[in-house]
Amino acid sequence: MRSLAPPVALTMGEPAGIAAEITLKAWLALRNTGSPFFVLQDFDHLSDAAGALSLSVPVISISRSDEASEAFNEGLPVMSVPLKAPVAVGRPDPRNASSVVDAIRLATEMAASGPAAALVTNPIQKSALYEIGFCFPGHTEFLEHLAGPGHRATMMLASEQLKVIPVSIHEPLSAAVSGISTAKIVEVARAADAGLRRDFGMERPRLAIAGLNPHAGEQGSMGREEIDVIMPAIETLGREGIDAHGPFPPDTMFTARSRAGYDAAICMYHDQALIPIKTLDVDGGVNVTLGLPFVRTSPDHGTALDIAGKGIADPGSLVAAMRMAIRIAGHRGKGFGE
Numbered sequence: 001m002r003s004l005a006p007p008v009a010l011t012m013g014e015p016a017g018i019a020a021e022i023t024l025k026a027w028l029a030l031r032n033t034g035s036p037f038f039v040l041q042d043f044d045h046l047s048d049a050a051g052a053l054s055l056s057v058p059v060i061s062i063s064r065s066d067e068a069s070e071a072f073n074e075g076l077p078v079m080s081v082p083l084k085a086p087v088a089v090g091r092p093d094p095r096n097a098s099s100v101v102d103a104i105r106l107a108t109e110m111a112a113s114g115p116a117a118a119l120v121t122n123p124i125q126k127s128a129l130y131e132i133g134f135c136f137p138g139h140t141e142f143l144e145h146l147a148g149p150g151h152r153a154t155m156m157l158a159s160e161q162l163k164v165i166p167v168s169i170h171e172p173l174s175a176a177v178s179g180i181s182t183a184k185i186v187e188v189a190r191a192a193d194a195g196l197r198r199d200f201g202m203e204r205p206r207l208a209i210a211g212l213n214p215h216a217g218e219q220g221s222m223g224r225e226e227i228d229v230i231m232p233a234i235e236t237l238g239r240e241g242i243d244a245h246g247p248f249p250p251d252t253m254f255t256a257r258s259r260a261g262y263d264a265a266i267c268m269y270h271d272q273a274l275i276p277i278k279t280l281d282v283d284g285g286v287n288v289t290l291g292l293p294f295v296r297t298s299p300d301h302g303t304a305l306d307i308a309g310k311g312i313a314d315p316g317s318l319v320a321a322m323r324m325a326i327r328i329a330g331h332r333g334k335g336f337g338e
């Protein structure tokens with residue numbers, strides 16, 4: 001099948017991790033589906049990885065994104081972003097960090113200006129990037145910066161069974177807890193509501209707002225954040241016409257029965273959100289950034305340095321990220337059907 005829509009741009013991620021392996025496997029899964037993508041990666045590194053892992057994937061060099069759709073049925077299109085140092089499996093090399101960042105910048109530019117329908121990012125090893133002065137805790141914050149003033153990035157992780165949006169992202173738990181405010185909860189819930197309408201076609205998303213404390217505070221006897229901070233946010237959201245309810249006890253709000261009652265959970269901190277979704281379906285979960293002027297998704301896992309080069313990496317989450325990026329691009333009028 002051939003697609004007339006622009007291809008998806010995929011970044012290289014951490015070269016010492018599993019990114020090349022899951023990229024090659026994603027091509028095997030998505031070839032002939034009419035959902036072309038190309039990867040910004042070092043050509044030789046990818047070819048070597050295909051050989052070392054015995055994956056029968058022809059790697060095709062392209063210089064422009066519009067060559068990708070034609071090439072995709074024959075092999076994996078690669079727009080070369082050369083690495084600076086040889087890749088040692090499982091051991092990130094800061095000399096390659098600038099290429100990792102360049103790939104994100106280039107792919108973002110293409111997703112923002114039209115040559116790519118969406119941006120999908122492979123996992124990065126943040127510690128390796130910090131060594132060259134990269135000062136963002138993750139893609140989410142970096143992409144918000146690249147999007148420019150007026151854009152607020154909101155992290156959502158989504159699977160068939162659950163969507164979660166944490167109020168704070170990459171900060172220590174103590175700071176996340178002390179930093180919870182009514183204003184932040186309202187801001188994130190508004191972004192979730194808008195993002196679910198725009199990118200997922202929901203008419204009136206039902207948001208479940210998590211509590212912070214055991215038993216959602218047990219009427220104030222186990223913490224007062226629910227009464228003093230979270231409830232006022234829910235009341236504000238209700239006045240704005242946003243369907244938000246809670247605060248729900250965090251230990252039971254992710255059961256199958258509870259999940260049937262809402263479309264997305266607004267969680268008070270990173271792990272409250274990400275533990276349930278990764279536990280339920282790490283191979284089908286996708287990290288989506290809401291609120292950007294371009295579409296961005298990512299697998300929900302990291303660089304998996306411990307299994308790099310072993311041939312056992314599961315490409316499921318990357319494939320799900322590709323499919324979700326294409327669906328969102330379709331909702332935004334940029335994409336194509338599968």
Ligand SMILES: NC(=O)c1ccc[n+]([C@@H]2O[C@H](COP(=O)([O-])OP(=O)(O)OC[C@H]3O[C@@H](n4cnc5c(N)ncnc54)[C@H](O)[C@@H]3O)[C@@H](O)[C@H]2O)c1
Binds near residue numbers: 127287302303305307
């Ligand atoms: N989107 C991103 O860029 C992203 C997301 C999460 C973590 N990270 C980064 O990744 C690095 C490592 O993080 P971590 O160790 O917490 O999490 P991780 O997801 O890399 O690994 C956790 C465990 O899951 C396994 N695993 C991960 N992906 C797998 C796959 N596709 N198939 C089979 N097994 C898989 C790993 O082998 C490991 O045992 C950190 O630097 C972190 O910041 C990046």
Ligand SMILES: N[C@H](C(=O)O)[C@H](O)COP(=O)(O)O
Binds near residue numbers: 138298
């Ligand atoms: N918080 C994410 C997770 O734990 O899966 C991960 O760090 C990715 O974040 P970015 O998409 O901002 O890189």
